Amino acid sequence: MTEQKTDDTVYRVVLNDEEQFSIWWADRPLPAGWYAEGTEGTREECLARIDTVWTDMRPLSLRRRMAEAETAA
Numbered sequence: 645m646t647e648q649k650t651d652d653t654v655y656r657v658v659l660n661d662e663e664q665f666s667i668w669w670a671d672r673p674l675p676a677g678w679y680a681e682g683t684e685g686t687r688e689e690c691l692a693r694i695d696t697v698w699t700d701m702r703p704l705s706l707r708r709r710m711a712e713a714e715t716a717a
Contacts, residue, residue, distance in 0.1 A: 655690045657681040662703035665694045 654670040658678040665681070667690040668674060683693045700707065 651687060653687070654684055655687050657683040657690050657693050662705060663698075664703060665698045667691065667694070 655667045656670045657665060657680070658668045658674060659665045659681050660677050660679070666678070667687065668678065670684050674680065681693075681697075683690060685693075702710075
């Protein structure tokens with residue numbers, strides 16, 4: 645008989661200065677350079693939130709450079 649593990653860990657959605665998202669354990673200090681986005685819940689809930697809000701995977705610095713190049717042309 646196999647015992648199925650349940651994940652009752654609470655996660656939070658985090659992002660960095662480049663507006664890149666990830667999840668992190670809610671009960672641990674955030675790693676340097678990452679900030680809480682405001683969403684906490686199960687792993688699936690946090691990943692669903694990221695899927696909703698992170699629509700452009702390019703880092704912020706790249707998006708800015710591309711926008712500047714577009715207006716300069």
